[in-house]
Amino acid sequence: MESTTRTPVSLWGFMLATLAIAVAYGSAFLPGGAPAWSPWLLAIGTAASIVSVMALGASRPGRDLGILRLAFAATFVVVVGGLGLALSLPAETATTPLWLGLPRRAAILLYGIGLLPVLFLPVAYAMTFDRVTLSEDDLRRLRERVAELQRDARGDGSRTVEVPPGTGAGRADGVTTVETGA
Secondary structure (H helix, E strand, O other), rough: OOOOOOOOOHHHHHHHHHHHHHHHHHHHHOOOOOOOHHHHHHHHHHHHHHHHHHHHHHHHOOOOOOOOHHHHHHHHHHHHHHHHHHHHOOOOOOOOOOOOOOOHHHHHHHHHHHHHHHHHHHHEEEEHHHHHOOOOOHHHHHHHHHHHHHHHHHHHEEEEEEEEEOOOOOOOOEEEEEOOOO
């Protein structure tokens, strides 16, 4: 039987990134230790795996990622650039100046790779959430499916009780539904 689904590019990217990471780690067991290319392959594989997972989580069949592509590309550049800079810096000494209270490499990892993407990724996700990630139609279908599952589950004597707004966490309209037993 032939499959009609297409494997997303981001899944292939994640598999290749995982392979790159595995090869980089495996090269440490070569005679003479890890070759000079190994940390660079690890940096590229790490960045590619992060971006691939983000793309897998944001993508929906038949929808273009739009501006998220740029945000993901920027994230890849920031992570590869940060890891590459940390790899290429000379060794630290006791007299090496600190960057914002941290050794240079640690500052690059924390501030560059850890914080810099926070400046643009949330904005990109917010700008595209309704169109790319979860549309009104998706939400409607999800609610219909949940209602269908609730109807099917009531065959055992349970029922749904709506709790008035202000009495607990719930839907956006303030109503909370609670399943009760028979």
